[in-house]
Amino acid sequence: MAHENALKYTSVEICAGAGGQALGLHKAGFRHRALIEIDKDACTTLENNTGSNPEWSDCKVIPADLRKFEPLSLGLAPGELDLLAGGVPCPPFSAAGKQLGRDDERDLFPEMLRLVSVLQPKAVMIENVRGLVDPKFADYRKEIVAQLEDLGYAYCYWKVLEAKQFQVPQLRPRAILVMMKPQFAKHFAEKSAVPGGAGELTVGQALEESMRARFEQSGDPRGEAAFKEWYGKALRGVAPTLVGGSKKHGGADLGPTRAKRAWADLGVCGLGVANNPEEMKDPERDLFAANGPKLTVTQAAIIQGFPEDWKFSGRKTAAYRQVGNAFPPPVARAVGEEIYAAFEAYEAAEAAK
DSSP, rough: OOOOSSOOEEEEEEOOOTTTTHHHHHTTTOOOOOOOOEEHHHHHHHHHTTTGGGGGGOOOOEOOOOOGGGGGOOOOOOTOOOOOEEEETTTTTOOTSSOGGGGTTTOOOHHHHHHHHHHSSSSEEEEEEEGGSSGEEEEEEEEHHHHHHHOOOOOEEEEEGGGGGGGGGGGOOEEEEEEOOOHTTTOOOOOSSSSOOOOOOHHHHHHHHHHHHHHHHHTTTTTTHHOOOOOOHHHOBBOOOOOOOOOSSSOOOSOOOHHHHHHTTTTTOOOBBBGGOOOOOOOOHHHHHTOOOOBBBHHHHHHTTTTTTOOOOOOOHHHHHHHOOOOOOHHHHHHHHHHHHHHHHHHHHHHTT
């Protein structure tokens, strides 16, 4: 995920998690001023990946409960910020939950709107699960759009983007809302989803190198044959949706029964998460189980669209949850590039006057 755009425009992100959206927007050319997140392990992940990187030198990782966060503490004058982005919690709208929407105590849309009203950024980007575009939430979506329009924003889109269309080897639909101040919104244009017309990336293509290395490092004579068997299955398609789960539940696995069956079709055992190769104590569990190898946290992150050098903090289950709850960086980058292009087009039009 190399840069194409200069780090020209500023951004602040709420509910930053382990940095999927932040990384994608960074690659799109946004220079983060702050990443706000409540989870301690995720904050450590953000610090570890950005703290020593000069490209992130302006960025503060702020551990905070958004309901208690004071936006003026960022030191930004109203209208100074280019982009306010965030993936507000999905459980209020997820089909896997009760879909309580505004009645769910975890609904942070009101807090996002509060920050917008104070900071008055030039653009707003909000990410959530596909369930939010269900008919039952139509009135709530209209209300959110109306409130943003009252704050001076024009509607660009609220649509579902499918991660597999952006070279992410996973079924992961996300609902994305983009609104901008009118002078920028009139220059907003949607781009085609698949960069360069590339096709879908399969699990086998994404994990070939790392899975081969795991089998080789095991030193087990069964490794080569087991790798070939896995690889043949993993080329069949993209993965089911990774599920991060919550701290209320037990250890990490790759989702509900239907998802585990889909993983099995791809040669992957979904009954748990493997230790990293250097920590592997039980090859029979991690690599040579009857249902195939389990994924490591690093491999799950690759399925989510992260580069291998983005490291996740905390014990295995905490690290996996960060991965499973993340927004795929390539999707965030694509949306960020649309917003960036609108800013550029506005500046060009102003310069031509």
